[in-house]
Amino acid sequence: MAELLDTISYPEDLRGLDAARLPDLAEELRGYLLESLSETGGHLGANLGTVELTLALHYTFQTPHDRLVWDVGHQAYVHKLLTGRRESFGTIRQAGGLSGFPKRAESPYDTFGVGHASTSISAALGMAQASAAQGEERAVAAIIGDGAMTAGMAFEALNHAGDLNANLLVILNDNEMSISPNVGALSQRFSRLIAGRWYNRMRDNADRALSRIPGARDIARRAEEHFKGLITPGTLFEELGFNYVGPVDGHNLDELLPILGNLRGMEGPRLLHVVTRKGKGFEPAENEPTKYHGVTPFDPATGAPRKSGGGAPAYTKVFGDALIETAAADERVTGITPAMREGSGLVEFEQRFPERFFDVGIAEQHALTFAAGQACEGLRPVVAIYSTFLQRAYDQLIHDIAIQNLPVVFAIDRAGIVGPDGPTHGGNFDLSFLRPVPNLTLMTPANEVDLRNMLATGLALEGPSALRYPKDKAVGLATSGPPSPLEVGRAEVVREGSGGQALLVFGPFIGPALEAAEERDATVVNMRFVKPLDTALLTELAATHRHLVTVEENTLAGGAGEAVRAFLASLDPEVRVTCLGLPDAFIPQGERTALLGDYGLDAAGMTAALRAHTAPRPVARECPQK
Numbered sequence: 001m002a003e004l005l006d007t008i009s010y011p012e013d014l015r016g017l018d019a020a021r022l023p024d025l026a027e028e029l030r031g032y033l034l035e036s037l038s039e040t041g042g043h044l045g046a047n048l049g050t051v052e053l054t055l056a057l058h059y060t061f062q063t064p065h066d067r068l069v070w071d072v073g074h075q076a077y078v079h080k081l082l083t084g085r086r087e088s089f090g091t092i093r094q095a096g097g098l099s100g101f102p103k104r105a106e107s108p109y110d111t112f113g114v115g116h117a118s119t120s121i122s123a124a125l126g127m128a129q130a131s132a133a134q135g136e137e138r139a140v141a142a143i144i145g146d147g148a149m150t151a152g153m154a155f156e157a158l159n160h161a162g163d164l165n166a167n168l169l170v171i172l173n174d175n176e177m178s179i180s181p182n183v184g185a186l187s188q189r190f191s192r193l194i195a196g197r198w199y200n201r202m203r204d205n206a207d208r209a210l211s212r213i214p215g216a217r218d219i220a221r222r223a224e225e226h227f228k229g230l231i232t233p234g235t236l237f238e239e240l241g242f243n244y245v246g247p248v249d250g251h252n253l254d255e256l257l258p259i260l261g262n263l264r265g266m267e268g269p270r271l272l273h274v275v276t277r278k279g280k281g282f283e284p285a286e287n288e289p290t291k292y293h294g295v296t297p298f299d300p301a302t303g304a305p306r307k308s309g310g311g312a313p314a315y316t317k318v319f320g321d322a323l324i325e326t327a328a329a330d331e332r333v334t335g336i337t338p339a340m341r342e343g344s345g346l347v348e349f350e351q352r353f354p355e356r357f358f359d360v361g362i363a364e365q366h367a368l369t370f371a372a373g374q375a376c377e378g379l380r381p382v383v384a385i386y387s388t389f390l391q392r393a394y395d396q397l398i399h400d401i402a403i404q405n406l407p408v409v410f411a412i413d414r415a416g417i418v419g420p421d422g423p424t425h426g427g428n429f430d431l432s433f434l435r436p437v438p439n440l441t442l443m444t445p446a447n448e449v450d451l452r453n454m455l456a457t458g459l460a461l462e463g464p465s466a467l468r469y470p471k472d473k474a475v476g477l478a479t480s481g482p483p484s485p486l487e488v489g490r491a492e493v494v495r496e497g498s499g500g501q502a503l504l505v506f507g508p509f510i511g512p513a514l515e516a517a518e519e520r521d522a523t524v525v526n527m528r529f530v531k532p533l534d535t536a537l538l539t540e541l542a543a544t545h546r547h548l549v550t551v552e553e554n555t556l557a558g559g560a561g562e563a564v565r566a567f568l569a570s571l572d573p574e575v576r577v578t579c580l581g582l583p584d585a586f587i588p589q590g591e592r593t594a595l596l597g598d599y600g601l602d603a604a605g606m607t608a609a610l611r612a613h614t615a616p617r618p619v620a621r622e623c624p625q626k
């Protein structure tokens with residue numbers, strides 16, 4: 001039952017409640033989250049951990065006039081439930097449904113579109129500065145987790161906020177977790193502080209004792225500030241110009257409400273350090289916060305997933321196993337992840353090679369240049385990174401790695417369509433932004449055997465390389481034998497056809513391509529390398545094939561198909577090239593297989609492309625006479 005929650009559609013309804021009712025509402029929200037997400041899946045742990053904080057924020061801040069900017073935004077489901085989206089909450093992360101992250105187009109309460117970490121303070125600072133410049137009286141708060149606080153961008157923003165002396169509240173939601181347990185020196189200091197709650201009790205006891213001695217409290221306060229500086233990171237924030245308050249219990253509304261009420265009215269940069277528990281109120285999630293960071297539909301009674309895995313391993317696991325095999329054979333190999341140990345398949349690698357595993361936190365730029373430094377000293381670093389998050393370190397890839405031609409291997413996961421996470425997490429662009437980079441070898445495995453061999457290929461190169469693969473199960477081939485290097489720039493003819501047409505696939509499309517090739521007796525080629533292209537094979541094909549269809553799970557703009565088309569245009573303009581890939585758009589959220597079909601990246605789409613060959617060539621439009 002959620003009789004209180006049923007009365008709340010918007011924050012003004014919430015603010016009409018007596019504060020004493022809020023703990024009951026918190027419990028109803030937790031029950032609602034568990035029930036709904038047990039059906040749909042989603043980011044469970046972080047949302048259970050921010051129930052009270054979200055209530056307190058919408059209760060004390062005059063939203064939407066006041067601005068709340070969520071960092072990453074995966075923890076903003078309660079925010080959505082309280083801002084007019086309870087009825088549609090069951091559609092979250094599904095095609096046509098609510099986004100899993102705050103999205104400006106979705107609600108005026110969603111002040112900034114997020115999904116990638118560590119942007120909230122910058123955006124909130126921009127809003128605070130603009131509001132002040134326009135004479136708008138409004139409170140602005142960024143809510144950032146301890147994981148997101150490990151990114152350099154967060155400190156760039158703190159530094160600037162202190163410089164501007166901006167009216168900005170930063171709320172650090174510290175649950176000692178990223179997706180994995182949080183990493184970094186700052187996180188360790190936070191943990192000691194939280195563990196050191198004795199610090200607060202000791203201070204309160206001393207305060208009471210000294211209050212009876214005139215003047216003693218001032219001396220003690222100064223001593224305390226010094227002492228606090230010795231053991232709390234609050235000093236770090238205070239050095240950046242922030243008034244640090246905390247740590248406070250992020251589940252205690254009696255603490256949160258007055259503190260947020262006071263901080264809202266204060267001026268200048270303030271930072272409230274809030275301590276929460278990821279997964280709060282649901283024992284399985286409290287006990288295994290990493291496992292319950294992102295969940296598929298589950299049994300709310302036990303937390304067990306409704307559907308078990310099974311079938312061929314995901315490419316992520318194929319990569320993780322191959323990295324272990326290559327590292328076992330070559331002690332120079334290291335594995336580096338920017339805070340995505342589980343998602344990138346490195347859990348077992350860390351267990352096998354703890355001294356060669358590096359989780360650098362949410363710090364993609366640092367991850368790449370750290371790898372560059374390792375490579376300078378003869379190591380063979382492998383950076384395991386999602387395509388979408390690699391976007392954040394593009395300059396490091398070019399400037400620190402490619403220009404110096406350093407042997408860093410990029411194992412790019414979640415390439416192409418990601419599904420429920422939607423546009424902010426799409427891996428649509430990596431072929432386009434990597435192809436122009438000199439010195440870089442760019443590979444698209446078509447199956448698990450290719451993936452293993454391409455890892456070995458990259459590790460054998462003296463310069464940078466990248467292999468990219470989707471969030472999907474592998475095709476299920478036997479992977480006997482150790483990963484072994486391929487001949488760089490050589491494609492694999494999978495089917496010899498005599499119909500004068502060919503399907504050239506970049507990635508795991510051989511199955512649907514073979515299906516589509518039957519009807520017209522088309523040739524099927526596993527291209528394997530986007531860079532360098534197998535131009536010798538393309539030259540050979542062009543002599544006997546008058547229509548080539550390229551297939552890639554990447555935006556067409558600047559993609560692999562364009563490389564093929566450019567080469568053939570220079571060779572024989574009469575050869576027709578049809579490119580299948582993603583449009584010039586951000587791919588919406590939805591179910592991955594359905595989305596692949598929507599864009600013709602399946603057997604039906606390839607068949608249609610081959611059939612179109614008989615269609616008359618589009619007549620070039622007459623250029624209008626000047």
Ligand SMILES: Cc1ncc(C[n+]2csc(CCOP(=O)(O)OP(=O)(O)O)c2C)c(N)n1
Pocket residue numbers: 046049072074075115116117144145146147148149173175177178179278338339340362389392
């Ligand atoms: C730039 C970037 N890198 C990685 C991620 C993947 N990611 C999503 S949430 C998360 C952990 C965030 O930890 P924290 O900010 O502490 O939030 P919590 O889940 O603990 O509430 C990570 C690494 C991301 N969203 N953005």
Ligand SMILES: CC(=O)[C@@H](O)[C@H](O)COP(=O)(O)O
Pocket residue numbers: 072074115116294343414418421471
């Ligand atoms: C919020 C965030 O960025 C991550 O939790 C991301 O959703 C993980 O994606 P996967 O579920 O594909 O690992």
Ligand SMILES: [Mg+2]
Pocket residue numbers: 145146147148173174175176177178182
């Ligand atoms: Mg955290």
